[in-house]
Amino acid sequence: MHLPVDSTLLRIFIGESDRHDGRPLYEAIVLKARESGLAGATVIRSPMGFGATSRLHTAKILRLSGDLPVIVEIVDEKAKINAFLPALDGMMDGGLVTLEEVTVIRYRHGGAGKGVV
Numbered sequence: 001m002h003l004p005v006d007s008t009l010l011r012i013f014i015g016e017s018d019r020h021d022g023r024p025l026y027e028a029i030v031l032k033a034r035e036s037g038l039a040g041a042t043v044i045r046s047p048m049g050f051g052a053t054s055r056l057h058t059a060k061i062l063r064l065s066g067d068l069p070v071i072v073e074i075v076d077e078k079a080k081i082n083a084f085l086p087a088l089d090g091m092m093d094g095g096l097v098t099l100e101e102v103t104v105i106r107y108r109h110g111g112a113g114k115g116v117v
Helices: 025-035 078-089
Strands: 006-015 041-045 048-050 056-058 069-076 096-103
Touching: 006 025, 006 078, 025 041, 025 069, 025 078, 069 078, 078 096
Parallel strands: none
Antiparallel strands: 006 069, 006 096, 041 069, 048 056
16 A cells, blocks of 8 residues: 555544443554554553543552553545544544644565655
C-alpha cells in the first residue's frame, strides 16, 4: 500500500479501561481500522497523564492506576480518515480526537523504495 506524501494523522486519546462491546476500546478501534482498510494503526500506552477531569493517572508503584492513558494513532489519506470518523464516533463515550496533516516518509525492508512516496 502506498501512502501519498500528504496524509492525515488521526490521534485518539482514551483510557486503558475504556471499553466498547465488551473489549478494550483501543482494541476495538484498531480492529475497526483494519476492517475499514486503513493503512495501519498503533496503540501507545503511557505511564502518566491527565485529562479533562485533571485526575492524574500514573503507573508509579505507590499509586498504581487501572486506567493509564492510551493513544491510538492512524495515518492514511485524508478521505479515508474522514470516512472512518463516523465509525469512531459510534465507539467513543469520552476522550479526545485530533487530526493533523502530515508528510509520510516510507521505508521498506532492504532499503528498496526508500524516501518520500
